[in-house]
Amino acid sequence: MKILLVEDEEELSTIIDRGLRKRGYAVDKAYDGEEALNYYSVNVYDVIILDLNLPQIGGLKVLQYIRRKDKETKILILSALNAIEDRVTGLDMGANDYLTKPFDFLELEARIRTxxxxxxxxxxxxxxxxxxxxxxxxxxxxxxxxxxxLTKKEYSILEYLMLHKGQVISTERLLNHTVDSDADLFPDTLKYHIHSIKKEICKSSL
Incomplete structure (x- = not known):
């Protein structure tokens, strides 16, 4: 599963990024709204974690822009703005979920799974x-x-395939949803991971 993390506090961004990668997610990080939209314009994400107080372009404007383009990308607002009005505004503008800071990482991951x-x-x-x-x-x-x-990457590949069982998944689509944008994973490497998954399944059936 591939996530775009948009958070301008570098220390918090690093902590979240480390936790998500440890759990097997592919993560791209943006530190302002403009960078977030640049990532969004060239990549496909399963979930976008979006802060609201962002430099360059604010989080709500980022949300508006994405929602004008598509209604399917899942967006979770992660913000220190915890007033009812702020949460209602974010959800009414198209966010799928809203989590306030401070938060527990286990809850964040549970919301991503949901x-x-x-x-x-x-x-x-x-x-x-x-x-x-x-x-x-x-x-x-x-x-x-x-x-x-399984390795974390093998798990990520298998999870995506099982979430979309019954569908024909192209190599490009699988790479887009399971690999960081700056990672050097090529089709041949992907074939190797899939071969390893099949090998593990065969071993367990003996």
Whole structure:
């Protein structure tokens, strides 16, 4: 899953970024509204975490711009503005969720998971496919009750494929949703990761 983190406080941005990457997410970071829109114009994101008090272009204007372009990208406002009026404004302008600072990282991740599965509410955190089970909360993957040993990148790839099972996923689309924009991951490397996933599944079926 690929996330755009828009936060001008560098220390907080680093903490959130580190936590998300540790949990297997691909993350791009922007420190102002203009940079955020530049990232948005050339990349596809599953969730955008958006601060409101941003330099250059304010968070609400960023939100407005994105919502004029599309209604599907999930946007979570993360702001120190905690008045009811601020939350109502953000949600009415098109944000999918609103979390106030200070916050607990576990809650932030839970909200990201909720946004990512909105289309798949009936599945909850458990994704299943022909004996394969993936828990989005614990990041545990098993095949016929045997736990698989996957890298964070392999988990991210498998999670995206299972969230979109039944669909034909192109290599470009898979790379767009599972790899940082500045990462050097190529189609051949992606094939290697998928081969490793298949190998783990085969091992667990023996």
């Amino acid at each position: 946004l990512s599965r909105i289309v798949y509410i009936q599945q909850g955190n458990e994704l299943t496919c022909n004996g394969l089970n993936l828990n989005m909360a614990t990041k545990v993957v098993s095949f016929r009750e045997t736990k698989l040993s």
